[in-house]
Amino acid sequence: MNSRPSPTEEVKRLYEEAESRTAKAMEGLVARDSFGELLAKVTENVMSLTKIGNEAMDMAVRNLRVAGRQDIVRLGRQLARTEDKLELVLQEVEQLQDQLRASQDGDPSSDATGSKAPARKTARSSQ
Amino acid sequence: MNALEQLTRAPLAAIEFSNILLTQGDAEIGVSPKDVVWTHRATTLYRYRSNQRTHPVPVLLVFALINRPDIFDLRRGNSFVEFLLDEGFDVFLLDWGVSEEEGSDIGLDTYVLDYLHSGIRETLRTAEQEEVSLVGWCIGGALSAMYGALEPSGPVRNMVLLTTPLDTKGSLYASWVARDSFDVDQVADVMPVIPGASIDALNKMMKPVTNYWTTYRRLWEQVLEGSAKREAYQAMAKWVNDNPPFVGRAYREWITSMYKRNELVRNRMRLRGRRVDLTKIEQNLLVVTAGADHIAPREGTLPLLDLVSSEDVTHLDKVGGHIGLMAGSRARKETWPDIADWLRARSDR
Numbered sequence: 109m110n111s112r113p114s115p116t117e118e119v120k121r122l123y124e125e126a127e128s129r130t131a132k133a134m135e136g137l138v139a140r141d142s143f144g145e146l147l148a149k150v151t152e153n154v155m156s157l158t159k160i161g162n163e164a165m166d167m168a169v170r171n172l173r174v175a176g177r178q179d180i181v182r183l184g185r186q187l188a189r190t191e192d193k194l195e196l197v198l199q200e201v202e203q204l205q206d207q208l209r210a211s212q213d214g215d216p217s218s219d220a221t222g223s224k225a226p227a228r229k230t231a232r233s234s235q
Numbered sequence: 236m237n238a239l240e241q242l243t244r245a246p247l248a249a250i251e252f253s254n255i256l257l258t259q260g261d262a263e264i265g266v267s268p269k270d271v272v273w274t275h276r277a278t279t280l281y282r283y284r285s286n287q288r289t290h291p292v293p294v295l296l297v298f299a300l301i302n303r304p305d306i307f308d309l310r311r312g313n314s315f316v317e318f319l320l321d322e323g324f325d326v327f328l329l330d331w332g333v334s335e336e337e338g339s340d341i342g343l344d345t346y347v348l349d350y351l352h353s354g355i356r357e358t359l360r361t362a363e364q365e366e367v368s369l370v371g372w373c374i375g376g377a378l379s380a381m382y383g384a385l386e387p388s389g390p391v392r393n394m395v396l397l398t399t400p401l402d403t404k405g406s407l408y409a410s411w412v413a414r415d416s417f418d419v420d421q422v423a424d425v426m427p428v429i430p431g432a433s434i435d436a437l438n439k440m441m442k443p444v445t446n447y448w449t450t451y452r453r454l455w456e457q458v459l460e461g462s463a464k465r466e467a468y469q470a471m472a473k474w475v476n477d478n479p480p481f482v483g484r485a486y487r488e489w490i491t492s493m494y495k496r497n498e499l500v501r502n503r504m505r506l507r508g509r510r511v512d513l514t515k516i517e518q519n520l521l522v523v524t525a526g527a528d529h530i531a532p533r534e535g536t537l538p539l540l541d542l543v544s545s546e547d548v549t550h551l552d553k554v555g556g557h558i559g560l561m562a563g564s565r566a567r568k569e570t571w572p573d574i575a576d577w578l579r580a581r582s583d584r
Binding site: 114115116127130131134135138139141143144145147148149151152155156158159162177181183184185187188191192195199202 | 236237238241275276335336337338339340353356360407410411414416417418421422424425426427440441442443444445448449452
């Protein structure tokens with residue numbers, strides 16, 4: 109006997125079909141050139157407003173003679189640069205330690221990675 | 236379930252549904268035990284604890300810049316990291332961390348030539364090995380490919396690229412951000428770090444109904460039927476909504492090089508003056524694509540297969556989406572074993 113779908117199942121099926129079609133239509137919409145153009149313009153407007161807002165806020169804070177966001181960021185950046193330099197020094201020290209250990213062990217094949225010289229050697233990246 | 240039963244269950248289901256959404260932030264993700272090996276600025280290198288490391292070549296996982304790398308270790312029982320550890324691999328993870336404005340001077344060159352380079356160096360030192368397998372996913376895959384091209388004779392023996400965007404021509408994202416009227420310089424100038432939520436919103440906009448409505452409608456139905464997988468949903472939802480900001484300089488370079496000029500696949504990208512020539516990639520290469528990937532469509536990854544000089548190239552094309560490929564319910568049976576098999580055959584001395 110052919111079992112007919114219940115009204116609830118039928119409603120569900122129709123709903124899912126409608127949702128699926130809407131999803132496809134929306135995907136088609138966002139893929140349109142005009143949507144891309146709209147997105148670009150909205151982004152430009154939001155960025156312009158954000159810039160005006162940021163500048164006004166920063167000016168207000170600076171006039172109160174307290175450190176503003178930019179000042180704190182500048183300080184954070186200085187710390188980050190110091191950390192960069194420390195990292196370079198640390199890597200140099202590690203390399204020297206490895207070379208020293210290698211020369212003490214009389215093993216010329218040991219390399220900067222602290223292990224035996226690899227077939228493919230890591231090249232130090234330049235800053 | 237008939238209409239009357241649904242109506243009766245609805246109040247309880249509504250409470251359960253809202254509870255799942257409201258408490259998703261408490262879900263535990265990325266919980267496999269690990270140790271910090273190295274840190275620099277926001278970047279951290281982790282090594283996962285294991286007492287059954289059998290393959291000498293360590294595996295270094297590298298994820299994208301726009302989501303957290305916890306997806307590699309989503310939850311107990313559904314963790315790629317856990318799977319690799321069980322398979323006897325020595326697993327490391329390079330976590331880019333969450334950069335704030337003081338890190339706005341970080342560019343793609345910093346990620347590739349400093350952080351990834353140092354991450355590999357520290358991985359080798361810690362594992363006391365000479366070579367490493369690099370597993371990059373999404374933008375992490377593109378950064379890995381850049382590194383592989385710049386250091387073809389470096390210590391990377393194997394490279395696994397998962398749903399990696401390389402050729403962006405014709406992609407939906409390119410149709411939005413590659414146009415002249417999208418002023419990426421203005422965005423990066425105004426915002427030293429681009430809020431993660433706005434990057435996420437743009438990604439979700441690619442499939443607006445699916446991301447903003449269907450996901451919740453399905454959850455509601457599952458709750459109503461009593462079949463909702465609370466832990467799985469919450470873990471994934473928490474990860475999806477955890478979006479670190481995209482550093483302004485890196486964002487500008489990523490959009491300009493990858494989308495506006497499509498330089499990487501044309502071998503015209505330069506990092507610190509060095510040309511990123513994909514034909515220089517010589518490492519053993521596994522490329523995994525997903526048939527339903529709308530973020531990094533398969534067509535955008537496949538050109539790599541013809542470009543590289545590697546003698547050992549494997550391509551796996553899987554069912555699934557950009558994330559579902561590796562973190563979906565089928566990943567454990569259909570994707571992870573293939574990756575582990577490929578790595579296993581190339582991870583011994």
